[in-house]
Amino acid sequence: MGFGVFIHRTDSIYDDSPAERYQFPGQYLSRVQACVGDWIIYYEPRKIVATRGYFAVAKVQQVIRDPGAPSMYLALIEPGSYLDFANPVPFSDAGGVVERGVLNEQGQISGRAQSAVRPISPADFNHIISLGLDLSEPVLPRVGEPISPVGVQEEQAPMEFEQSRERVSVITSRVVRDRVFRQVVLRAYDQRCAITGLRLINGGGRAEVAAAHIRPVEVNGPDIVSNGIALSGTAHWMFDRGLISLGDDLQILISRQANDQDSIRAFINKTGRAHPPQRTLERPHPHFLQWHREHCFKQ
Template identity: 55%
Template sequence: MPFSDGTGPLERALLKPDGTQSGGKQSSVRPISDQDFNRIIERGLSDGTGLLPRTGDVSIDETSNRVLDNRTPFIYEVERSRIDIVTSRAIRDRAFRRNVLDAYDSRCAFSGLKLINGGGRAEVEAAHIRPVEHGGPDAIANGLALSGTAHWMFDRGLISLNDDLTITISRHVNDLEGVRSFLQASQRATAPRVAAHRPHPNFLKWHRDNIYKH
């Protein structure tokens, strides 16, 4: 983030009462007002790419020929209700992830990639075939180890699995060859090392019937 924009420092608390910038030594750690915080966040979230918004009308600035995107003001704090199940859910999620990644040796079932960072953490995520909110259990047979991209496509119904673990691609995919090149050359998902951990046909059918875009 720049220290200032065209109107002065983003952190207005650094200004003197007369509007000039303070010349004294600034502390590296200091309190910040809500107004300054919101101003810095809004400035940081401005992508400036000029890409068209996903929905809604498009306005063009005739001077700069840039797309005008009227952003919703940043909300600093929102009151949210809290329930005890949040803690137990987090513990269950960690166990599910650990079990699924172990079953697939931390390798993406769709792409075959096994990426581990310097801290030993795997890139793949544990994806539910039938989501928990739709009655799916935290069972290995209801899970797949997927990279972020594969997980995104699977959850949005752009790819799915047949009972024999062949990968099916939705006709709604806009880059068919790109998706095919991302998947394993066999166009088949990697099976877990233990047969009992293989994706259950009932869960796969549910995904094809309810999530997959035919």
Template identity: 55%
Template sequence: MPGVFVHRRDTHYADEPYGQYQFPKVYLSRASQFEGDWAVYYEPVKAGGRGFYAVAWVERIVPDPTRDGHYLALIKPDTYLDFAHNVPRTIDGELVERDLANAQAAVRPLSQRDFVRIIDLGLGDDENTLPRIGDPATPFPPSLRDNPRPFRFEQERVRTESLTSRIVRDRVFRTAVLAAYDKRCAMTGLKFINGGGRAEVAAAHIRPVAANGPDSVNNGLALSGTAHWMFDRGLISLDDDLSVLVSRHVNDIDSLKRLLRSDRKAIEPLDPALRPHPSFLAWHRENVFKL
């Protein structure tokens, strides 16, 4: 059975949504119902949050060795995914969690029907954020770009199975990252939209998926082609304060300085909660950046 984890950005719990979710023993029986299944993350809008904003697979639940009376829901690597579109708690006055009489608990089960509804709304289908044909990212196949159809059992099953598809995850990650940066390159500040309404920037993982980097906006940057190429090859990186670091291997420093923003700092996402996480920036500096 899938479930819901309520997470606040000002939480005192040791949460790392793409790695673990900490909760007290009082929620253990509820959380155990969706061990080995999907959970969606909900951040209260009244507390400045995003509503339902992500999904991840709960691999197992273990006692927290660092805090008595608490447990950790451990997230399966490579399953966390930020939604392309945040999902509010209510739509047109109707709760999205229609099958739950009291959707208040911080940890609560979710019916399969409500889960699929949230996933369908969260994944979305925004044509203008899809990669261009020929982009490094795999293009989204036409069969998956059809207009949304009414719910049917077969469609619900396929929709949830799509959470493990790399093609779908790349598309959703791109949509979420570009929305966070207003479709603007974080390094150059440039915002180009082509004649078809498609943003001319890519969504770059700071720590690549191949190196166990999650599909989290905190692990992403919106980058134009040249900046993306240089970032992936370690010619530029970011300090924790988002200052741009330039490798001594760059052969044309003057041109690069003209390309970068005048303050030599990357722009921040529109929502501060989506800012690049220091752990991912540190990984890039230590494993990719060429001093």
């Protein structure tokens, strides 16, 4: 087992779904197999417009041949392990290249940085995770509210592997994952309720919206922004109870079982469609919306 970096592009030609699977050709088989049972970091190349850099972490569960493409393989992601970074990490910062393992003996970036799949050292893994999951500045904290980090900042430790175990405990913490998910989703929606279109900030300076999972965590809904939606309290209650849902085009659907449909129509966004994130990749994925319509929405 070992840590790895998987390159994923938003315009990928491969059949990738980062929270579920990663498709790759046979030339990378041994490298991917070395990551089975361990964690990988997703990276988007610098040449991509508005690149996210290192943008998420996930655990590889197993590797299988792709039944739909015999020459390809699939790295299956352990359900519930994927987590978007609260802060996407650039390839380099003021201190230089973040992933030091891509440098050669002369300190120059080597061809290794172009590899779609590559191993990453515990030290580099720890450093990127600490940057990506730094929640010392939460989204719209309450005025006067003390800021308490979640414990992923850099610290001294006798061994990198010891730090790695601590990093993994942070990644798998439900408390941490909920905080990261909230920050990622609220940032995508500009702290605005997707159903009403309202951006309400209370007297304490905090957004009055929650980050809701479209497919809940309890039924293997991943902590990925495309499985999230920003909702105010009433909208959240109606969404969870199936009184409203969304079509793939983000049309707001109202259940015929709702007692007061006219009031709901007056409550929702006047366009009849949910307010979407600006970035296409952050919008609710049809796969998760279909699940909500089939398992939650009261037709």
